[in-house]
Amino acid sequence: MLKKALLIILIVGAGIQFIPVPINQSDEILKTDFFQIVEASLNIQQVVKASCYDCHSNNTNYPWYGRVRPFAWFLQKHIREGKEDLNFSDFQDYSGRMKREKIRSMISQVRDGEMPLQEYLWMHPEAKLSEKETEQLIQFFENLNTQ
Amino acid sequence: MKITLLTLGLAVLIASCGPTKTEEKAETKAEPIAKVEKTAAVEEQNGNALTPVLDAYLAVKDALVNDNQEGAAKAGGTLATALGSLDLSTFDSDKQAELKEIVEVAKNHGEHISESEIAHQREHFEALSKDIKDLAGIVGTDRTLYHQYCPMYNGNKGGMWLSANEEVRNPLFGSSMLKCGKVEEVIKL
DSSP: OHHHHHHHHHHHHHHGGGSOOOOOOOSOOOTTSHHHHSOOOHHHHHHHHHHTHHHHSSOOOOOGGGGSTTHHHHHHHHHHHHHHHOOGGGGGGSOHHHHHHHHHHHHHHHHTTOSSOHHHHHHOGGGOOOHHHHHHHHHHHHHHHHO | OHHHHHHHHHHHHHHHTSHHHHHHHHHHHHHHHHHHHHHHHHHHTTSOTTHHHHHHHHHHHHHHHTTOHHHHHHHHHHHHHHHHTOOGGGSOHHHHHHHHHHHHHHHHHHHHHTTSOHHHHHHHHHHHHHHHHHHHHHHOOSSOEEEEEETTHHHHTOEEEEESSSSOOOTTTGGGGTTOOEEEEEEOO
16 A cells, blocks of 8 residues: 555656746846846845845746756746746836835845745755845945935 | 556646636636726716725725724725726826826735735835825825825834825824824825
């Protein structure tokens, strides 16, 4: 009985690998990308790309299990929802008012520790913002919104 | 053979439970509400197109004054719908682009308010208040509005909102600081 159950799990596990999942990856840096339109130090760019771009841009740096179902489905859902709320790759396409609103929201979420998401940090400890990085990011975003 | 069939069946089942299904559901759900609001907006044309928007905005405000998360969420949803059914084509063409921007952002705030906890609702409400003020500035208001301000909100950075009453009842703090604030400006008909 146990053997049979294991076999079924194995076959299902292998079977679901054939269900397609879209890949969120692109080599192209769009003209609309956030860092094509705002001036930022390399340090800030690195922090934002490492901590935000996986779910908030058109280019995800997938972990090794990122293409393995069912994990790939969870990632895909997070990425889809993340890009719906904020897509750094299309930042220029937002209206001026919407840009300011997105930046306001970034400040608030980073300040309150809501972003990067806790679940994301479990698997990406390197994306965790240090206190200093948090401060630098908030300062950077605040400067953008007062310009 | 039975097992492979079972596997395939399971796989299809799991795949069909994906996000697309819920999206479809949400769409069909949103439609009838939008239609109802639209007919209401047409009837409203003789009065002020902004009436349903201001009603819903002030309902969010009142709920937040009473620390009522559920009420604010409900009114936030109504606000998003009301903004969605505003017919911008009736306004001056040179104003339409700006109006479209304001409505888009304000609608986004309404949607967030409809699904957040109260601190988050208040943050969106504060930002939304500026958009509603700008909107009323262009379209015109159907009632006297009081632009009120509390300097203590957001770590003493301050925050504003609109009220139909002169007397201050603070939606940004609710009962914890009900009377903090003053009238900054009166927006008349």
